[in-house]
Amino acid sequence: MSAQIGPKLLLNASEAADLLGVNRSTIHEMWTAGELRFVRIGRGRKVTRQWLEDYIAAHMEVAS
Numbered sequence: 536m537s538a539q540i541g542p543k544l545l546l547n548a549s550e551a552a553d554l555l556g557v558n559r560s561t562i563h564e565m566w567t568a569g570e571l572r573f574v575r576i577g578r579g580r581k582v583t584r585q586w587l588e589d590y591i592a593a594h595m596e597v598a599s
Contacts, residue, residue, distance in 0.1 A: 545574065545581035554587060565590075 546554070548562040555562070565571040566580055571590050573580040 542584075545576070545583060546587075547579065547581060551582045551587060554584070555591075 543550070548559045548566075552559045552562045562571065562582075566573050571582060572586045573582050575581075
C-alpha cells in the first residue's frame with residue numbers, strides 16, 4: 536500500500552516559472568537580484584509556493 540505524499544514542498548525554477556507564467560530565466564534573474572527567496576539544496580535552488588505567493592502579494596499594484 537502506497538501513501539500519497541501530497542503536493543511538492545519545494546519547486547525548481549521551471550515549476551515556479553510555470554506557476555507564475557514567466558520564463559525559467561526570469562526566476563533565475565529574480566533569485567540573482569534577491570527579489571525571490573530560495574533554499575539551496577545541493578547545487579540547485581528551490582522555492583516554496585508560499586514564497587511565490589508572498590512575492591505576488593508584495594508586488595501587487597492597483598490601477599489608479
